Amino acid sequence: ANRLFKEDFGEDIGCHCYEIYKHRDEPCLVCPVAETFKDGRSRQSEEVVTSNSGEHMNVLVQTAPMRGLDGEITAVIEMSTNITLIRQLQDQLASLGLLVGSISHSIKGVLAALDGGMYIVNSGFQKNNPKRIAEGWDIVQRNVRQIRSMALDILYYAKDRELEFASFDARLLAREACSKIEHKAEELGIEIEGPSGGEAVIVEADEGAMRAALINLLENAIDACRIDKRKETHKVSFSVADEGEKVAFIVEDNGVGMDRETREKVGSLFFSSKGQEGTGLGLFISNKIVQQHGGTLDVDSAPNVGTTFSVRIPKRCATPPSERKPMPAEG
Ligand SMILES: Nc1ncnc2c1ncn2[C@@H]1O[C@H](COP(=O)(O)OP(=O)(O)OP(=O)(O)O)[C@@H](O)[C@H]1O
Ligand SMILES: [Mg+2]
Structure with missing residues (x-):
């Protein structure tokens, strides 16, 4: 996580994105990370997330699969770009x-x-x-x-x-x-x-x-x-x-x-x-x-x-x- 991310969302390591971004206890109904895990395809979506100080932000979320040597998906990278200013x-x-x-x-x-x-x-x-x-x-x-x-x-x-x-x-x-x-x-x-x-x-x-x-x-x-x-x-x-x-x-x-x-x-x-x-x-x-x-x-x-x-x-x-x-x- 970069400096801006830490400022807005803290430094919780090991938490789910829905906990950090949306302050929810359960995964979102449509989870791009889970979908990428399933079919190995990248996803792009726009989400409204809430920072620790309660501020709403528009973010562009992109996911990409990471595969092990045997071709199996071992992890999914989730990248978020803050596009709040553009939306405003x-x-x-x-x-x-x-x-x-x-x-x-x-x-x-x-x-x-x-x-x-x-x-x-x-x-x-x-x-x-x-x-x-x-x-x-x-x-x-x-x-x-x-x-x-x-x-x-x-x-x-x-x-x-x-x-x-x-x-x-x-x-x-x-x-x-x-x-x-x-x-x-x-x-x-x-x-x-x-x-x-x-x-x-x-x-x-x-x-x-x-x-x-x-x-x-x-x-x-x-x-x-x-x-x-x-x-x-x-x-x-x-x-x-x-x-x-x-x-x-x-x-x-x-x-x-x-x-x-x-x-x-x-x-x-x-x-x-x-x-x-x-x-x-x-x-x-x-x-x-x-x-x-x-x-x-x-x-x-x-x-x-x-x-x-x-x-x-x-x-x-x-x-x-x-x-x-x-x-x-x-x-
Ligand atoms: N009293 C009415 N009788 C019949 N149709 C109506 C009446 N009032 C509104 N409408 C319908 O609703 C549409 C939208 O009305 P609105 O006042 O929003 O726009 P307008 O009158 O077409 O244009 P303007 O922006 O100049 O008012 C009208 O074009 C018309 O089709
Ligand atoms: Mg009119």
């Missing part, structure tokens, strides 16, 4: 890819809202309607502000953002999320039934992250209606229900619906049925945000009938801040 680097690259993807996705969402604002400004000019121009300009300004703050957020997100919990009214948030997609729906001739009236439902959650998750669901509902050519009229209903310990946000559409294959793949990273127009990040991010709040995201859908997405989160989050995982950017 790979993980970081993967999350960097995800971060870049989710940022692009957020920007795409804001650009869609900007398009909506510009559409209203244009139609105001065409109809010579200053009120409509002002309304559209207001949307443009708000969304430019959002892109600016998003750019500032990028640095923040890049450093493993933790959820920021604060109390707010879930109904108000839902109405606000609805207002972000109303113009797009209007342009497409889709009716929106937003959460109207009702008593405030106070929740403790990350408002920005929840808003992003809900907007993703609303955008999907609108897309599902837009793509559907079978029905004359389309409608997206968005409601908030106070369920005691939990609050439910329900987005229902009568769009294309999903077949079984889509339902099974929905929410997987980069799964999209929208070709160039979709990145397949929306639901993945929404689901992550909901999970970080200790909530659930359920889907009920029938092809050609429509889809209902239900988000349920506890009104008060039980997870202590230290256990909350970093989350992707707003979308």
